[in-house]
Amino acid sequence: MDNLSSSDLKSILHSKRANMFYLEYCRVMQKDGRVLYLTETKNENQYFNIPIANTTVLLLGNGTSITQAAMRMLAQAGVLVGFSGGGGTPLYMANDAEQPIEWFTPQSEYRPTEYLQGWMSFWFDDQKRLEVAKTFQQARLTFLQKIWSKDRELTQEGFNIKDSGLLQAFERFEQRTEEATKQSDLLLTEAQLTKYLYKFASNAVQLQDFKRQHQSTDKANDFLNHGNYLAYGLAASTLWVLGIPHGFAVMHGKTRRGALVFDVADLIKDTIVLPWAFICAKDNDTEQEFRQQVLQAFTDHKVLDFMFDTVKEVALSYHKKTPQNKKVKSS
The missing domain is CATH 1.20.120.920 (CRISPR-associated endonuclease Cas1, C-terminal domain)
Incomplete structure (x- = not known):
């Protein structure tokens, strides 16, 4: 299969997106033009796809890491990323450790005014x-x-x-x-x-x-x-x-x-x-x-x-x- 880029993804309005993900004890990465998360088990490693074009929010809990390439694709697809504790709470700060809510927001020059x-x-x-x-x-x-x-x-x-x-x-x-x-x-x-x-x-x-x-x-x-x-x-x-x-x-x-x-x-x-x-x-x-x-x-x-x-x-x-x-x- 040919590699995909985020520009190849069909645009889905955020109000119509269906997925929010909470992940823990895994590694989020980019592979073959897709964003995947890798879970490591005793006998084998397993990859699972994240449908970023149909996702609004990704919460990363305990034991998670994410690569720069994956963050780039998530940003291009307009997915908000937050780091949290176990079970999704509390939401740890992306930018300021004293604020109760903060997200890694995708950066774009083309937001509505x-x-x-x-x-x-x-x-x-x-x-x-x-x-x-x-x-x-x-x-x-x-x-x-x-x-x-x-x-x-x-x-x-x-x-x-x-x-x-x-x-x-x-x-x-x-x-x-x-x-x-x-x-x-x-x-x-x-x-x-x-x-x-x-x-x-x-x-x-x-x-x-x-x-x-x-x-x-x-x-x-x-x-x-x-x-x-x-x-x-x-x-x-x-x-x-x-x-x-x-x-x-x-x-x-x-x-x-x-x-x-x-x-x-x-x-x-x-x-x-x-x-x-x-x-x-x-x-x-x-x-x-x-x-x-x-x-x-x-x-x-x-x-x-x-x-x-x-x-x-x-x-x-x-x-x-x-x-x-x-x-x-x-x-």
Whole structure:
């Protein structure tokens, strides 16, 4: 077979890409025009192909290494690469060891400009930034209601969107979001809803005495951490494609360089990651089984499309179109 170059690959829109990979104890390399990972076993070495043209995010965990040639091909295919600890969390820093989210982003001179321009046209105005944060929060709730109402698996597991307590929590969330006068009000309202959803989910799967602890070792907390970092990968990919830097957050504050990643990831975390973390913990699934379930749910419910559409709609609603230059007749 003739060697392939990245220019030979068919372009797939990032919002339509199907794959996210978490790898550990292997070596990622370029071979015959493809990106492969090599696993070393006692009796033999095995190569596996990574379909980079259809991949959004590559997470490299414990015991991994990657070659310069492989990084070049991944960059040309627009794949985000992050180094993480075991199980995909925590995400170690690519550039700055003090920031909670950072990725190796492919470098290209041909990123779109209109989305960043639109974002900047409102971002320095506190009131406009608050309104965008409210838009994000409403979009987040609408997406949750839509997915939970039509997902039969979630319904069968006890996630009944018509539950009276749940409906009251949604109503409070919408009211307090509308009445918020600053970002801290929105963060408090968000935290209250998520806390209720934890309680609702733990009751649905009959998981007693659950408490959210990021450093905990129980499966529900581990799966929540793992799934959240997968959502961060999709959010980072969305922002990179649209050319919006991660520091221009609308919810999580102006002092955290990766905060906009959190804002965008929050659009889908409660909808997808939260319920499946509890369901898979109840079923005593492995980390790999949980990851496969969450990634399948991401694909089934087109979460990347939703992320892209939400961010683009907000940015373009503030983007000022410049008038076309008039032709000047030569004298």
